[in-house]
Amino acid sequence: MSWFADDMPRPVPHMDDAAFWEGCAERRLLFQHCAGCSTARHPPTPICPVCRSSATQWREAPAHAEVYTYTVIHYAAHAAVKDRLPYVAAVVSFAGLSGVRLVTNLTDCDPGRVRIGMPVRLWWDDIGDGQYLPRFAPLEREASS
Ligand SMILES: [Zn+2]
Numbered sequence: 198m199s200w201f202a203d204d205m206p207r208p209v210p211h212m213d214d215a216a217f218w219e220g221c222a223e224r225r226l227l228f229q230h231c232a233g234c235s236t237a238r239h240p241p242t243p244i245c246p247v248c249r250s251s252a253t254q255w256r257e258a259p260a261h262a263e264v265y266t267y268t269v270i271h272y273a274a275h276a277a278v279k280d281r282l283p284y285v286a287a288v289v290s291f292a293g294l295s296g297v298r299l300v301t302n303l304t305d306c307d308p309g310r311v312r313i314g315m316p317v318r319l320w321w322d323d324i325g326d327g328q329y330l331p332r333f334a335p336l337e338r339e340a341s342s
Pocket residue numbers: 231232233234235236245246247248249250
């Protein structure tokens with residue numbers, strides 16, 4: 198069972214991000230890198246913004262990630278999210294990948310205790326049909342208060 202309700206719209210891969218979603222299906226978080234200058238980028242693009250090469254490589258994400266920014270959602274814009282309110286939509290950054298920001302959800306946390314720079318860990322949300330989505334939770338369990 199997925200973190201959101203099963204009627205949540207699913208990702209629709211296109212030619213630039215198909216390798217990203219194929220990696221997710223294997224529970225591997227892959228980011229696009231330029232084969233010319235090694236610049237990492239996400240979302241994937243057909244041309245490197247630094248050297249204009251169209252040659253790409255896909256590399257596994259570093260283990261360390263943190264909250265770059267976030268917002269707490271209190272309104273259900275889609276019926277599939279109403280049972281999760283309030284929930285955290287976050288942008289996560291990765292050590293050593295300055296060009297990569299991943300939009301995701303932060304789970305297993307009190308939305309009022311989320312902070313920019315909070316270390317987070319990846320977990321894979323099984324959305325069915327062999328597809329997984331990368332979601333994140335605080336690296337350290339929150340202290341009860
Ligand atoms: Zn490049």
